[in-house]
Amino acid sequence: MSWLAKLEKIDRRWIFLGVALVVSAPLLLGLHSKVDITPPVKNTFEAIDRLPPGSVVMVSIDYDASTMPENQPMLLAVLRHAFQKNLKIILMGHWPLGLPVGTLGLDEVAHEMHKTYGVDYVNLGFRPGTAAVMVNLGTEIRNVFPSDYKGVPLDSLEMVKNVHNYNDIRLLVGIEAGDTYEFWIIYVQARFGLKMAMGTTAVMAPTAYKYLQSGQLVGLIGGLKGAAEYESLVNHPGIGLAGMPAQSAGHLLIILFIILGNIGYFLARRKKT
Amino acid sequence: MRKQGTFQGLRALLLFVLLAFLAPPSSAALSPPEDIKAFDSPNDAGGSATVTWKASPQDSLLLGYSVKRSAKPEGPYEEAGVVLKGQEEFQDAGLTDGQAYYYRVDARVLGDSALSAVAGPAVPSAQWFNLGRVNILAFIMLFAGIVLWYIARAKKGAKLFIRRIAGLDAVEEAVGRSTEMGRPLMFIPGLLSIDDVTTLAALTILGRVARKAAEYDTPVLVPCTDPLVMTTAQEIVKQSYSEAGRPDAYREGNISYLTYDQFGYAAGCDGIMLREKPGAVFLQGYFYAESLILAETGHSIGAIQIAGTTAVDQLPFFVTACDYTLIGEEMYAASSYLTREPIMLGTLKGEDLIKLLIALSLTVGVVLETLGKHWIQVLFQ
Amino acid sequence: MKREIPLLITFLTGLLMVVQFFVPHHPIGSIGTGVLSWYTIIAGFTLLLGIDSLVSMHLKKLQRKQSGWGYSIMLILGLLLALALGIYSEVHYGSALAFGSPFMYLYTYMVVPLQATMFSLLAFFIASAAYRAFRARTLEASLLLVAAMIVMLGRVPLGAAIWGKLPILAEWIMTVPNAAATRGILIGVSLGALAMSLRILLGIERTYLS
Numbered sequence: 002m003s004w005l006a007k008l009e010k011i012d013r014r015w016i017f018l019g020v021a022l023v024v025s026a027p028l029l030l031g032l033h034s035k036v037d038i039t040p041p042v043k044n045t046f047e048a049i050d051r052l053p054p055g056s057v058v059m060v061s062i063d064y065d066a067s068t069m070p071e072n073q074p075m076l077l078a079v080l081r082h083a084f085q086k087n088l089k090i091i092l093m094g095h096w097p098l099g100l101p102v103g104t105l106g107l108d109e110v111a112h113e114m115h116k117t118y119g120v121d122y123v124n125l126g127f128r129p130g131t132a133a134v135m136v137n138l139g140t141e142i143r144n145v146f147p148s149d150y151k152g153v154p155l156d157s158l159e160m161v162k163n164v165h166n167y168n169d170i171r172l173l174v175g176i177e178a179g180d181t182y183e184f185w186i187i188y189v190q191a192r193f194g195l196k197m198a199m200g201t202t203a204v205m206a207p208t209a210y211k212y213l214q215s216g217q218l219v220g221l222i223g224g225l226k227g228a229a230e231y232e233s234l235v236n237h238p239g240i241g242l243a244g245m246p247a248q249s250a251g252h253l254l255i256i257l258f259i260i261l262g263n264i265g266y267f268l269a270r271r272k273k274t
Numbered sequence: 275m276r277k278q279g280t281f282q283g284l285r286a287l288l289l290f291v292l293l294a295f296l297a298p299p300s301s302a303a304l305s306p307p308e309d310i311k312a313f314d315s316p317n318d319a320g321g322s323a324t325v326t327w328k329a330s331p332q333d334s335l336l337l338g339y340s341v342k343r344s345a346k347p348e349g350p351y352e353e354a355g356v357v358l359k360g361q362e363e364f365q366d367a368g369l370t371d372g373q374a375y376y377y378r379v380d381a382r383v384l385g386d387s388a389l390s391a392v393a394g395p396a397v398p399s400a401q402w403f404n405l406g407r408v409n410i411l412a413f414i415m416l417f418a419g420i421v422l423w424y425i426a427r428a429k430k431g432a433k434l435f436i437r438r439i440a441g442l443d444a445v446e447e448a449v450g451r452s453t454e455m456g457r458p459l460m461f462i463p464g465l466l467s468i469d470d471v472t473t474l475a476a477l478t479i480l481g482r483v484a485r486k487a488a489e490y491d492t493p494v495l496v497p498c499t500d501p502l503v504m505t506t507a508q509e510i511v512k513q514s515y516s517e518a519g520r521p522d523a524y525r526e527g528n529i530s531y532l533t534y535d536q537f538g539y540a541a542g543c544d545g546i547m548l549r550e551k552p553g554a555v556f557l558q559g560y561f562y563a564e565s566l567i568l569a570e571t572g573h574s575i576g577a578i579q580i581a582g583t584t585a586v587d588q589l590p591f592f593v594t595a596c597d598y599t600l601i602g603e604e605m606y607a608a609s610s611y612l613t614r615e616p617i618m619l620g621t622l623k624g625e626d627l628i629k630l631l632i633a634l635s636l637t638v639g640v641v642l643e644t645l646g647k648h649w650i651q652v653l654f655q
Numbered sequence: 656m657k658r659e660i661p662l663l664i665t666f667l668t669g670l671l672m673v674v675q676f677f678v679p680h681h682p683i684g685s686i687g688t689g690v691l692s693w694y695t696i697i698a699g700f701t702l703l704l705g706i707d708s709l710v711s712m713h714l715k716k717l718q719r720k721q722s723g724w725g726y727s728i729m730l731i732l733g734l735l736l737a738l739a740l741g742i743y744s745e746v747h748y749g750s751a752l753a754f755g756s757p758f759m760y761l762y763t764y765m766v767v768p769l770q771a772t773m774f775s776l777l778a779f780f781i782a783s784a785a786y787r788a789f790r791a792r793t794l795e796a797s798l799l800l801v802a803a804m805i806v807m808l809g810r811v812p813l814g815a816a817i818w819g820k821l822p823i824l825a826e827w828i829m830t831v832p833n834a835a836a837t838r839g840i841l842i843g844v845s846l847g848a849l850a851m852s853l854r855i856l857l858g859i860e861r862t863y864l865s
Binding site for chain 3: 502564
């Protein structure tokens with residue numbers, strides 16, 4: 002078999018090695034690149050940007066450590082933007098093992114931007130039930146979260162004294178790694194009309210687009226690129242932007258292998274005929 | 275003397291200008307919200323009243339609105355809640371059914387407020403039927419009616435055509451291949467629990483696969499991520515072996531619980547694949563990110579793979595890595611397709627007719643919307 | 656009767672859950688939330704079943720010294736360690752998930768890296784799966800190949816550098832054909848689920864009962 006025809010059957014270990022080298026090299030070399038801003042991310046940015054100071058934004062942590070590389074940069078960028086605009090943040094979540102990760106992010110950004118717990122942001126923590134929790138928050142938050150994640154009664158926290166249900170929340174931003182975002186749309190957006198934007202992993206973004214198109218979502222941050230775009234919009238480069246050269250290189254390598262595979266395929270087919 | 279008078283005049287003018295800008299607007303200048311309405315919150319379990327209003331003309335200058343509630347129109351009023359400017363609705367919960375409530379919505383600025391007219395009485399009560407869901411009920415009745423009609427036709431002996439589903443036709447081939455190779459079958463029922471319809475569909479397919487495997491005397495390995503799914507799968511496989519006349523060949527240990535953790539489960543399944551080297555792998559159920567990890571490992575051991583999922587975002591991975599993929603509803607059709615029972619086929623036909631009706635209404639809806647007629651949109655709201 | 660009673664329970668429970676969706680009035684309207692809570696509690700107890708199955712399978716392996724019995728020891732020890740640390744953290748830190756607790760230490764430094772490693776396998780597997788599957792065998796396969804390349808390039812900064820319109824084209828593919836196909840599949844899946852649920856409610860589908 003000619004070496005060109007062998008292109009059709011490259012051992013997958015060479016592919017793995019190629020991906021490892023091509024993805025790690027830009028990260029080790031510290032390369033940077035600019036990103037163009039896409040409409041879904043721009044819409045998310047504008048939805049937050051347009052809120053008057055003092056508006057309450059609820060952030061839902063619906064991911065855990067396994068998707069932290071994609072989801073955490075989104076969370077940090079959104080929190081930075083919200084705090085820049087003097088918005089109030091309520092953090093909660095439906096993934097119990099994701100809350101520590103989300104809390105780390107919130108504490109990091111709040112400390113960086115000199116925000117005070119109880120005045121500028123509150124962490125409600127986790128309660129089991131997903132759909133039941135979402136529906137009950139629409140009646141009274143204290144029915145589900147009588148206290149914050151440390152057990153402090155909500156009524157003693159200045160920020161949430163007058164926050165009772167979705168009527169008092171202007172926007173929900175869900176940072177998602179599973180299909181919890183669909184629960185938010187079905188149980189909250191449809192029932193209570195709360196405006197929401199989602200930050201999803203790249204794999205889930207294609208299925209979330211239909212909700213964006215129908216207007217059920219006001220914005221969508223998809224994958225690491227979406228996180229990079231948001232970092233660019235808030236002018237605070239982070240892991241999102243740092244990962245773009247590596248992601249570009251990885252995609253290019255996959256395309257190269259596909260082309261090589263097709264060359265090998267056509268050569269082998271020609272040889273057969 | 276003239277210079278002093280001029281200076282005093284200028285000072286008075288400056289003071290007046292400063293006061294005009296810094297002093298809060300007086301009550302006479304601040305307009306309250308208009309058209310206040312208070313009524314029982316519709317379609318709920320009671321205990322709630324809804325207050326709506328038209329925003330104050332000076333909405334952009336306000337801090338927000340204070341919604342006040344009283345049992346009597348003359349007061350005294352207590353604050354029911356506060357909403358930010360721009361909002362025109364407030365839902366007051368935790369009320370007593372049957373009691374009348376009166377509301378006022380006051381426009382607020384720093385140190386001042388403009389009182390609105392009183393609205394009411396709003397008498398909270400529970401409704402027996404959620405009128406907002408009438409269209410859903412109508413759809414369910416239509417769907418059930420069509421399905422029952424097809425079932426009745428099937429019972430009378432009508433021939434119902436179902437197209438070929440390659441993935442389901444390949445089940446026998448897959449089982450036969452494993453038997454020839456002397457390798458077991460592996461069935462992965464997805465990540466969700468028994469309460470999910472997709473898992474039930476997967477277990478239905480497991481029943482058929484296990485029956486075939488029992489006939490060929492091929493072991494079936496079923497690693498589970500949920501204990502309820504594990505116990506159900508054990509019963510199903512046991513029953514299948516009994517029906518095939520091979521109850522002695524059933525091994526409970528082949529259907530086991532691994533872990534609830536997504537990637538721990540994927541790692542466990544991969545380990546089983548690499549050690550046991552099954553001849554066929556069935557990936558049926560609801561999957562998340564681990565789908566490609568499972569499918570690629572299955573491919574690497576040379577197994578024939580038949581996948582089926584309703585997780586739309588995982589379908590591309592299965593289509594890429596597996597030999598056959600049941601896309602979405604093809605999974606739900608599996609039991610009807612494999613048994614060819616007329617009653618089961620009847621439900622499939624009913625489903626198809628509804629799909630056709632939906633496609634027609636979509637087409638009509640697009641045409642009407644393009645022409646600026648919105649009534650069909652209202653019908654579906 | 657062995658089959659009829661479970662079928663009757665299924666039918667009545669299913670009917671009740673459908674009715675509670677349309678009737679908000681107490682007590683019917685609150686049944687749904689209550690039943691969901693019962694399910695969560697029962698599901699918690701079934702975890703004991705799973706642990707029993709896992710431990711007894713590995714103990715049998717140990718007893719019979721079957722191949723890989725060393726890993727069975729690791730599994731049982733790991734289970735006991737996580738249990739012990741969880742209980743200790745709950746008692747001394749107020750919650751097993753409290754910052755700085757030994758359980759969170761185990762989670763942060765063992766579970767998280769393991770999960771991230773498994774997740775990162777996807778990057779390698781997608782490369783090998785794409786290389787193997789994206790062959791221009793037919794017209795449809797060629798269209799898929801071209802669309803995949805456009806989206807792959809358009810979704811990274813490199814695409815914009817190659818051609819300014821590439822990200823716009825990629826966005827169009829995501830928002831128009833992709834969304835349309837997703838919606839079509841979703842409508843089919845929803846109807847299929849509805850039909851399957853109806854079959855289960857009416858007792859036509861009984862395989863799950865065994």
